[in-house]
Amino acid sequence: MxxxxxxxxxxxxxxxxxxxxxxxxxxxxxxxxxxxxxxxxxxxxxxxxxxxxxxxxxxxxxxxxxxxxxxxxxxxxxxxxxxxxxxxxxxxxxxxxxxxxxxxxxxxxxxxxxxxxxxxxxxxxxxxxxxxxxxxxxxxxxxxxxxxxxxxxxxxxxxxxxxxxxxxxxxxxxxxxxxxxxxxxxxxxxxxxxxxxxxxxxxxxxxxxxxxxxxxxxxxxxxxxxxxxxxxxxxxxxxxxGRKVLLRVDKAPAQPGASVLEIENLRHVDHHGVERLKGISLEVKAGEIVGIAGVAGNGQSELLEVLGGYADGTGTIRVNGAEIDLTGKHSDGQSRRARGIAHVPEDRQTEGLIMAYAAWENTVFGYHRDPHYQSGPLMNNALIKAEAQDKMTRYDVRPPNPNLAARNFSGGNQQKIVLAREIERDPDILLIGQPTRGVDIGAIEFIHQEIVRLRDKGKAILLVSVELDEILSLSDRIAVMFDGQIMGERLPAETDQTELGLLMAGVTERPDKPLIEAVDAQLDAKEAREAEQHG
Amino acid sequence: MDKMPAWADAVLVPLISILLAAALSAIVILAIGEDPVAAFKLMVDGALMRSSGWGYTLYYTTNFIFTGLCVAVAFHASMFNIGGEGQAMIGGLGVALVCLFIPFPHWSVALLVATLAGAAFGAVWALIPSYLQAKRGSHIVITTIMFNFIAAAVLNYVLVNLLRPTGAMDPATAIFPQATHLPTFQDMFAPEGSRMFRGSPANVTFFIAVLACIGFWFLIWRTKLGYEIRAFGFSESAAKYAGISPVRITIVSMLISGGLAGLMALNTTMGEAERLVLNATEGAGFIGIAVALMGRSHPVGVFLAALLFGFLYQGGAELALWTNIPRELITVIQALVILFTGALDNMVRMPLERLFLAARRRDS
CATH class of the missing domain: 3.40.50.300 (P-loop containing nucleotide triphosphate hydrolases)
Known part of the structure; x- marks a missing residue:
């Protein structure tokens, strides 16, 4: 050269x-x-x-x-x-x-x-x-x-x-x-x-x-x-x-309290008949962030959907000690919200927001039945708009114009609208999927700070991300998912990218043969299983 | 950023579409050796320049408002209800049954009960396709089309075998009792001895249609049900996330849709014919699709589009009456308007969007 x-x-x-x-x-x-x-x-x-x-x-x-x-x-x-x-x-x-x-x-x-x-x-x-x-x-x-x-x-x-x-x-x-x-x-x-x-x-x-x-x-x-x-x-x-950026998340050690979210032996079968969750057990305490690491498509999305109430599951989920319905009439997004579960979904464009709705309409999406937002038989749009303006200012949504349709905001600002909506409800549990996917660096910093701030208020946070860096820097505890199962839990201080990477490929013990072969063997086995299921 | 201002989207696009359709219609009229200017004058004259012309135009407009709103509400839930025709037919059955079998003291009571009956019958006819869509995934377009045929067959059977007065030769019910006859525009607005609105069928139902437009606006943009219908229409996955039940919204919005179609029978059956005839709907259910498309599923748009089609219907009838332009050609003109405003919408929209973008770039 x-x-x-x-x-x-x-x-x-x-x-x-x-x-x-x-x-x-x-x-x-x-x-x-x-x-x-x-x-x-x-x-x-x-x-x-x-x-x-x-x-x-x-x-x-x-x-x-x-x-x-x-x-x-x-x-x-x-x-x-x-x-x-x-x-x-x-x-x-x-x-x-x-x-x-x-x-x-x-x-x-x-x-x-x-x-x-x-x-x-x-x-x-x-x-x-x-x-x-x-x-x-x-x-x-x-x-x-x-x-x-x-x-x-x-x-x-x-x-x-x-x-x-x-x-x-x-x-x-x-x-x-x-x-x-x-x-x-x-x-x-x-x-x-x-x-x-x-x-x-x-x-x-x-x-x-x-x-x-x-x-x-x-x-x-x-x-x-x-x-x-x-x-x-x-x-x-x-x-x-265009300015100095904090690449590491600044946070104090977690001070976990009582157990808020308990998941036991959770299973989910998708509409093709494939089992996507194969007995997940997990616990999230007040004031801690539990991060779920894993390659996309290993059941994390389904876990969030079942927890968020829009996919059926079997097993047990307890919120503050009380069991919640996993199927039937009382298992939907509305009843989950009523139990204090807020959810920032993985895909804000197809789930978290109605892209054609104005920002102010989106700031109550999912909470629109709250009597607070009604006046008689009609929705109190003036109130919703005023509150939206306030939320957008505080969450630094740019431009802070509540009448603009959601699709006209950048990815980071769309995510801030979703975050503002969910965090402002003061939930006990925040489910958050891919919080910074498609979000610019400047906004990532802000979003991470908000998540940590919510944790410090004693909320339980379940974080799903395919970005290992994000999982490592935000989580107080890390669970790794592979093929619908939790392969293990680690503390961020006691693990590294290599170990988590192996768990993400379903390898639970450090192998004696070269890394890549172990991972390939594991992935090939998974492929063969799936081919069998499909065929 | 939106590609062009809202007013251009709502006003300019349909306006240009109409002008294009008119231009093409003029060429067609020229081609058969008639004078398009004279034809247009005749249409305007017959439909808009005389009060009786208005009486017909507004009569048709009333029909198209109901069927237009019917299609529009389903559009908001991202469904294509092609079954307005059948739902209006069955709505007519409901109206006829209450008018024939309940002795009403006054037309106002009759109108109230018939409104409920027409809406309920129309809604029930939409219920089955919507249930099949929500629970079984049968596509609503297919099922509502099939239900149009079933409705026609049911109506045929009921009229011929059950409701036809003995001795009558045509498949129709008896004339409704006097107390159910609705006041026409002539009854309401013409001073004693005046010829205003004379003989024209527009009646009090027109105001129900206007009320339906207002109610529609409140429902869609001011209630939580409307919020959920639109949310579901934009994104089913997001609706699920928010805890909005797709099954519920599919069924509820189709019930409303069918109910609105059913209300059309008030105008045709109770207001005009004063009995139920076999072909009371006269294709208004299908015109509703064009009206909703052109009106952008907004009640103001639907009202204006319905007025335009009311004008085309009445003006077309005048043409057939006074010129050598054959009836079929009027259908061609109406079809051109539907083609340009509905199907070829993007042909006008895209160049316009480009123009607006270019203008904006020059400004900045």
Whole structure:
């Protein structure tokens, strides 16, 4: 790698506006071949827009794209592929009921007949998997694969199309730490082979770990491009947000009181007949935060849904010592709220908020039947609006305009609206799922402080997050979920990412064989079980 | 940020749609060798320039308000009730039964009881499809369409075999008793000896329709039931999270929807025909879909859209009467309006949105 060679990608003065929103402002970067270039920035900073322009989904209003020293027009994704660009999306674009092989050749068939394409692809896949540790069973259906393996298929698809520039958009969001490590090893191998990689992420740790250079985006502008070796997480965070940010949560030791939430042998079967919770037992005391770590899809969502009253379960749940109904008429969101359980759901856009409702309407969502908000047969909208204004000011929702529809707020501000609503009810128990997913760093700090503040008021908090950093820094006690079960509980001071990562993959004892093999074996066993259940 | 101001969404889009439909209609009229300007003049003249024309226009408007609100309330719960036609037919049965079999002292009492009966019968007809949707997942569009046919068959059977007066040849009930006859606009507004509203069918039911619009607004935007209906309509998953029962909202909103359709029978059956005939609804249940779409499921919009379709119906009848434009062409014109205001909404909306965005960018 020399600085005199032509850059693999060079963007010159890219601008793109959506209506009044300037998503990209005069952006220029140079990515040298055989390097990993990180692009980091908050949600809405314009990272995805920039990559969509590079991949031909959007047309830039101004600017040029140069690939390997040649000015290149990329009007559509076909042109991007022809130029050697491959993209691995955050949400995979795979056909669930096709095999790996069929997905790989989809759209890149050699001719009208499938057999020769499949045979060729089988050969190429075998070579690629050996070269880059990208092993997947070519004949397995996608729906039977873990997310980690599905992602490998996406990478294989790009490589099969002879991409030498690979863009990965938030690739680790759905992976266990071990899977993420494996992905980084794959990326390392690809870099060694001379491939160029652009890694889009909001996780500072990943940037520090794998990239050679990093560009920071803020509000559509490229604020800095630095060599990773010459920067620090603190400096990057500051560049992203535009001010100094507290990366660690500031909190005093917990002072747990009486047991508020007791869960015993909780089970849940989903509508496909698959058992998602396999006998969960857990306790949350007043004044403590219990964090549930786990890779997405291991039953955490179902646990919150059963606790929140909108999925049926069997077993026992006690709130302040009194048992609550888990099925039937008295098991819904309303009755849970009446028992002092507040819930900030994992997905604020499809559950926590009505996106088309104004902010003020959302500030009573779920509590709208409270007589306090009624006046006669009608709802007391004036009162609701006045209280909403007050809540929005105190929770620093920007803009503090209660008449604006929820969808017009940024992710962080939407989350603050939900938090304000749930915390202001002064609940005994707060269930909170993915509190900072899609939330910018500045708001993360605020949300974490609010959660700790609620704990210090003696409330019981059950936190579910796929971000291990978040679990480690917020929780007073950590329970790890895998495959619908609690694999173990740990105190944050007495554990680390590696141990939790193993538990998240269902490995309960430190193995004597190499880590990655133990994790793979465990995940393969889970896949086989699920394939059996589906088949 | 919203792409364009609310007024443009509510007023400009439907207005342009209507103009496009009118332009296309004019071309069609030209193509068959008639004069579109004269035709339009005739429509306006027949529907709006004389009080009896207004009497017809408002009569049709009343029907379309009820069926428009019927579709609109279901829209708010994100359901497509195509069964307004059948619900209105069965509502008519309810109205006819109370009018025929309860001896009323005065039309006002009769109107009150018939209102309840029409709404209840219409609601019951919507109950079965809504129950099937809520509990069994049978799609409401399919079931309500089927229920239109079942309603027609039921009505046919009841009229021919049970309610037809002996000796009568047509499938209809006997004329309702005098005490159930509703005051027409002529009775209410024409001074002694004046020809105002003479012979036109608009009647007191129009005011019930206006009241229904007002009640609809309060229900949807001011009560907790309306809050829940809209929440459910926007996001079922969020409604579940909030403890709003999808089963309850599906059934309740369809009951309201069917009830509103049933009220239409007050106008046609009690107000105009003064007996129940087989084809009392005359497709108003389907026009309700266009009215609700064009009126953006808002009562003011529904009222205005109903007025427009009332004008088209009455004006169309005038055209058929006084010109060589065939009846079928009037249906074509009405269909064009439905096409442009309902189905092709985005064709007008998207360029407009782009215009507004461009204007805003230039300002900033």
């Amino acid at each position: 020399t600085d005199t060679a032509a850059p693999a990608i060079e963007l010159k003065g890219i601008s793109k506006a959506f209506g009044p929103v300037q998503a990209n402002k005069d952006i220029s970067i140079r990515v040298m071949p055989g390097t990993i270039h990180g692009i980091i920035g908050e949600n809405g900073a314009g990272k995805s827009t920039l990559m969509s322009i590079l991949y031909g989904f959007y047309k830039a209003d101004a600017g040029e794209v140069w690939i390997h020293g040649k000015k290149t027009e990329i009007p559509d994704s076909q042109a991007a592929i022809a130029a050697g660009i491959g993209m691995v999306f955050q949400h995979f674009k795979l056909v669930q009921n096709f095999t790996v092989l069929e997905n790989v050749i989809l759209g890149a068939e050699d001719g009208p007949m499938l057999r020769p394409s499949l045979a060729r692809a089988r050969g190429v896949l075998k070579r690629l998997s050996e070269e880059y540790e990208l092993s997947v069973d070519p004949d397995q259906l996608i729906e039977n694969l873990s997310v980690g393996h599905q992602q490998r298929v996406e990478i294989l698809k790009a490589l099969y199309r002879q991409a030498d520039i690979l863009i990965l958009d938030e690739p680790t969001g759905v992976l266990t730490p071990a899977e993420a490590d494996h992905l980084f090893r794959i990326l390392d191998n690809l870099r060694a082979e001379g491939k160029t990689i652009i890694l889009i992420t909001h996780k500072l740790r990943e940037i520090m770990e794998i990239t050679d250079t990093v560009s920071v985006m803020r509000r559509g502008e490229m604020t800095a491009t630095v060599k990773t070796a010459e920067t620090s997480p603190e400096q990057l965070a500051e560049l992203m947000v």
